[in-house]
Amino acid sequence: MKLLTLNFLTCAIKTCKTxxxxxxxxxQDAELEIxxxxxxxxxxxxxxxxxxxEELRGITRELGLPELPETAPAAEDLGEPSQVAKDLHRLLLETSIREGKLVCxxxxxxxxxxxxxxxxxxxxHLV
Amino acid sequence: MSKLEARGEGYEAEHVHSVYEEIASHFSSTRYKPWPIVERFLKELPDGAVGADVGCGNGKYLTVNPRVFIVASDRSTNLVKIARQHQPHVAVVADNLSLPHPLYCFDFAISIAVIHHLSTSARRVEAVRAVLDLLRRPSGDVGDSESRALIYVWALEQKDSRRGWDEGHEQDVMVPWVIKGGQKAKRVKGQRKRKSEAEHQDSEEQTLAEQLQSKTYMRYYHLYRKGELRHDIEEAGGVVIDSGYEKDNWWAIASPKRDTGPIGS
Known part of the structure; x- marks a missing residue:
């Protein structure tokens, strides 16, 4: 599961969403793969x-991945492609959770x- | 359909979920051509739009517009295994009444041939609400485009189809999915080997012949009559922007009502 997915995921239990x-x-206990x-x-x-x-920075920290800059890159930083773009691609689309769990x-x-x-x-009982 | 069997979650687990899990690969091999209304909806989205495909099946709609990003989900793990192969999109296993997405986080959503598998009226309305809850609420800024969902369900009125249902027919039906014997040849071969260890030749051949015959799986459907999808959408707090009938199906494009807040409020 690509890390980008986490940007669009939350707990499936309705009362948690708010x-x-x-x-x-x-x-947790994540086994990563590229x-x-x-x-x-x-x-x-x-x-x-x-x-x-901010949340993405938190996730990379929890996974022990290299620290992300404090603010998101601007569109013009991505170049054609710049190292910033390549790093972002690697983090969001290539780095994947193969086994593990996601905890609310x-x-x-x-x-x-x-x-x-x-x-x-x-x-x-949780539905 | 047995009147003794109470409809609801357990009923769907047996008559919908387990069937799709079983037929996933054969089902997927027959699902490759996008329906025109769905194709148009996806192609008209602005570049960079992010959306959800609720009940994505084998993910056949993920490839329609390469300039949008879709977070897909399906109840069947076997179908998600197929759907997730469509890059750069993502797919997870989830129930459409308990979707694992933040409220109001998508520009669009589709739920194609899914909600008709829910077996009570309340659950179908709840499923529509779950789709509408995914949609970004308009900011009120000038030029802010409205987020929209496309919902597609099987129609009761389909007298020209080979099934021949029409107005007045029972709306809750069991529909067969047939896998012909030959398509299961591989599994039969494996079973034959195991069988031969325990049973003698005659009964083995009989079993094999039986297994080479078609296998039929029955799936539950609620056939929507004219106006019913609009009713469900309005009941769920949505507004129908456009709707119609296409090849044995009712479809509607819906938005949340301007004043609809979070779940449970």
Whole structure:
């Protein structure tokens, strides 16, 4: 599961969604892998303004990845492509969680990631 | 359909979810051509739009417009395994009544041939609401485009289709999915080997012949009658912007009402 996915994920339990602590989900016991792909500049430029940068910094810290700068790069920093763009591509689209879990910071529920697929199906009593 | 069986989550687990999990690969091999209304909706989106595909199946809509980004989900792990191969999009396993996305975070959403699998009226309305809850609320700025969802469901009125349903027919139906024997040849071969260890030749051949025949899976559908999708959307706090009928299906493009707030408020 690409790390970019975490930018659009939260707890599947309805009552958690209005709580700020449910976003982002926290990866735990994560086994990471790099799945290489071509840099898509149009895609990066489009996705850049959508990134929750502070939360993304938190996730990279939790995963023990290199520290991100305090502020998000500007569109013009991406170049054609610059190192900034290549690094962002590597982090968001190539770095993937292969095994592990995603934990809600509000209720503590753990969602499993297996073979790169995150599973958000809830047990009956939580639906 | 058995009247004794209560509809709801457990019913769908047996008559929808487990079926798709079983037929995933055959189902996917028959699902490659995008429906025209869905294709148009996706192609008209502004470049860089970010959206959700709720009940993405094999992900056949992920490739329609390469200039948008789609976060897809499906209840079937086997279908998600197929859908996630479409780069640069992502796909996760989730239930459409408990979606794992922040409120109001997408520019658009699609839910194609999904909501008709929910087995009570309340659950279908809830499913529409879950889709609308994904959509970004307009900021009120000039030029801020409205976020939209496209919802597509099977119609009751399809007298020209081979199934022949039409007005007046029972709306809750079981629909067969047939996998012909030959397509299961590989599995049969494996089973034959195991069988042969325990049983003698005659019964083995009989079993094999049976297995080479078609296997039929029954899926539950609620067939929507005219006006019903609009009703469900309005009930869920949405506004229908455009709607119509295309090849045995009702479709609608909807937005959240301006004043609709978070879930439960």
């Amino acid at each position: 709580s700020p602590s449910s976003f982002p989900l926290h990866p 799945v290489e792909s071509d840099v898509n500049m149009a895609f990066l430029r489009n996705i850049l303004p959508r990134l929750m940068w 910071g509000n209720c503590g529920h753990e969602y499993a990631v297996k073979e790169g697929i995150a599973n958000f199906l809830l047990p009956g």
